[in-house]
Amino acid sequence: MSLLSFAQWVQSTDFFTAIRSSWNIYPIIMATHLAGIALFGGMILAVDLRLLGIAMPKRPVADVVGQLRGLKHLGLTIVVTCGVLMLGSKAEEYYYNAFFRAKMAILALIVIHALVFRPSVYSRVAEFDQAARIPGRAKLAAALSLVLWISMVIAGRGIGYIEPPLDKIHAQGGAPSAASDVVAGALAAQVAPDFKR
Numbered sequence: 001m002s003l004l005s006f007a008q009w010v011q012s013t014d015f016f017t018a019i020r021s022s023w024n025i026y027p028i029i030m031a032t033h034l035a036g037i038a039l040f041g042g043m044i045l046a047v048d049l050r051l052l053g054i055a056m057p058k059r060p061v062a063d064v065v066g067q068l069r070g071l072k073h074l075g076l077t078i079v080v081t082c083g084v085l086m087l088g089s090k091a092e093e094y095y096y097n098a099f100f101r102a103k104m105a106i107l108a109l110i111v112i113h114a115l116v117f118r119p120s121v122y123s124r125v126a127e128f129d130q131a132a133r134i135p136g137r138a139k140l141a142a143a144l145s146l147v148l149w150i151s152m153v154i155a156g157r158g159i160g161y162i163e164p165p166l167d168k169i170h171a172q173g174g175a176p177s178a179a180s181d182v183v184a185g186a187l188a189a190q191v192a193p194d195f196k197r
Contacts, residue, residue, distance in 0.1 A: 007091035020089040033082035037153065040075025043068045044149055051121075051134060051142035061134070062126040092169055099158035106152045113148060117141040 049055035094100040121141040
């Protein structure tokens with residue numbers, strides 16, 4: 001089974017078809033996803049800026065990381081849950097979207113970043129409070145984290161600006177997308193002169 005066939009199968013299940021077909025559920029999921037990004041991203045930003053010595057320089061690094069961990073986990077749970085629901089309901093559209101592919105590539109880099117720096121930086125933040133200054137590897141981890149997460153947000157925002165190839169999409173049902181609004185507007189413009197005669 002190809003990736004495209006798998007995407008078509010996933011979105012055709014009753015569960016994801018119901019999400020896609022609803023005028024209310026999908027927008028609520030998307031709004032919740034964005035709220036989760038704001039929460040999770042805010043916690044990431046605060047930790048990274050503390051490691052860089054830009055924000056809260058008088059607060060112990062361990063306190064900042066520890067106190068924000070719970071909110072960060074909550075935000076991540078919201079983001080992942082809503083992201084999976086949106087992906088499953090429009091998997092075929094995302095398959096054709098270059099920004100979505102870029103977002104997944106950046107996500108892979110973020111996972112690699114976490115695997116590389118968790119043992120040497122994020123699991124040892126208490127040691128940084130005992131040192132005269134924050135080590136270079138911690139600042140490197142924070143700087144790379146900021147670049148990766150900002151890139152992720154940009155790629156995610158770009159997803160909405162690429163219309164899927166309507167002649168290839170097999171999904172049935174769903175609230176009108178921007179593309180369908182354009183098509184409907186064009187049809188209305190063609191039909192309108194006939195009513196004026």
